[in-house]
Amino acid sequence: MTHQPYLDWSFSDPTRPDETLTHAERVELQKHLDGCPECSRISEAWRAVEGELKNAPLLTPDAGFTSRWQIHLAADQQHQHHRQGILISAASLGLALALFTLLVFLAWPLLRSPQLLAWTYLYQFVRWVSILSAVQQFTSSLLRAASVALPPIVWVMMIGALALLGGVWVAAYHALTSPRKISTWSETK
Amino acid sequence: MVQEQESTWIVQAQQGNPQAFTILVEAYQRPVYNLCYRMLGNAQDAEDAAQETFLKAYRSMHKYDNNRPFPTWILSIAAHHCIDQIRRRRLPLVAIEELPVPDIPEKSPGMETKLSEKEERSRIRALLTVLDPTDRALVVMYYWYDFSYEEIGQALKLTESAVKSRLHRARRAMAQRWLESGPAPSLAAERILA
Numbered sequence: 341m342t343h344q345p346y347l348d349w350s351f352s353d354p355t356r357p358d359e360t361l362t363h364a365e366r367v368e369l370q371k372h373l374d375g376c377p378e379c380s381r382i383s384e385a386w387r388a389v390e391g392e393l394k395n396a397p398l399l400t401p402d403a404g405f406t407s408r409w410q411i412h413l414a415a416d417q418q419h420q421h422h423r424q425g426i427l428i429s430a431a432s433l434g435l436a437l438a439l440f441t442l443l444v445f446l447a448w449p450l451l452r453s454p455q456l457l458a459w460t461y462l463y464q465f466v467r468w469v470s471i472l473s474a475v476q477q478f479t480s481s482l483l484r485a486a487s488v489a490l491p492p493i494v495w496v497m498m499i500g501a502l503a504l505l506g507g508v509w510v511a512a513y514h515a516l517t518s519p520r521k522i523s524t525w526s527e528t529k
Numbered sequence: 530m531v532q533e534q535e536s537t538w539i540v541q542a543q544q545g546n547p548q549a550f551t552i553l554v555e556a557y558q559r560p561v562y563n564l565c566y567r568m569l570g571n572a573q574d575a576e577d578a579a580q581e582t583f584l585k586a587y588r589s590m591h592k593y594d595n596n597r598p599f600p601t602w603i604l605s606i607a608a609h610h611c612i613d614q615i616r617r618r619r620l621p622l623v624a625i626e627e628l629p630v631p632d633i634p635e636k637s638p639g640m641e642t643k644l645s646e647k648e649e650r651s652r653i654r655a656l657l658t659v660l661d662p663t664d665r666a667l668v669v670m671y672y673w674y675d676f677s678y679e680e681i682g683q684a685l686k687l688t689e690s691a692v693k694s695r696l697h698r699a700r701r702a703m704a705q706r707w708l709e710s711g712p713a714p715s716l717a718a719e720r721i722l723a
Contacts, residue, residue: 386703388707393656409580
């Protein structure tokens, strides 16, 4: 005798439409259970288990779960900020090291003769100083010409706009870097 | 109306509003905690898992598909987290019968109710511990939240036929466990593991 279909029927949940047995199936199952003590025992055990599962309540966490979650979230965000800081520092350090390595690689022929290296650095230094001096001269002559050409109100507006942009930049930096404050559940109520 | 309000909170939470998400935590703490408790078997682990579930959900709100029911999504996160916890820890399971019987203190008002609640939790835990973590999640979703096969499949990433066969296997294992251990296992397990 095969017990499998009767066991399947025994485990079916009468409250679920997709598991409900037809009248004929119920009669056949009952007939089998009446004559098969093993299936009957399993069926009874399952009914007891099912009763336990269906009567078990939803458990509730200790009071203050939401407040604890908010503390947890704040700590997690702090941790994330800390991690981001470490990552940025590590990336900057890595980049600096990579650039230094590249520099050493490029300057390697020069490093073999320190005299040549010194002359090269001196040449570069003089070159940059002369470039900066030229830029400074150009800028000052430009400003002199502009101060004559532009009326004072335009200067005031330009300086005001620059100050405003600076203020916006500081505010945006502050908003992006400071963690958001979350009010507690009791405060929101 | 409640559904509409919930949708509003969800959208606001997706836009990065932590207060809207806090309202969702308040609303779903009980089902999430219950699933974690039934999966892990003790209050402390359940609290930690429920907290972690909400944190994961908060971080993943931008991935949440608004066409999907929020309870299915949040309970799916909780179930996967608990499954990972159980697999990672590989907690040794001690047979209920092997645990020592504690001294029962003298009766006080309300004590009988507490004892009966503890016994109920103990019996349920004894039944669920015979199941593998995925089957445990499946049984909890089926019996506590009335999820359909399709919803369970979505939450646990299983096909409907896999859900049916796993449910059948789980029912059989629990019935077997009931026959082996009797209807009222010792209260000791609850006391020792709590």
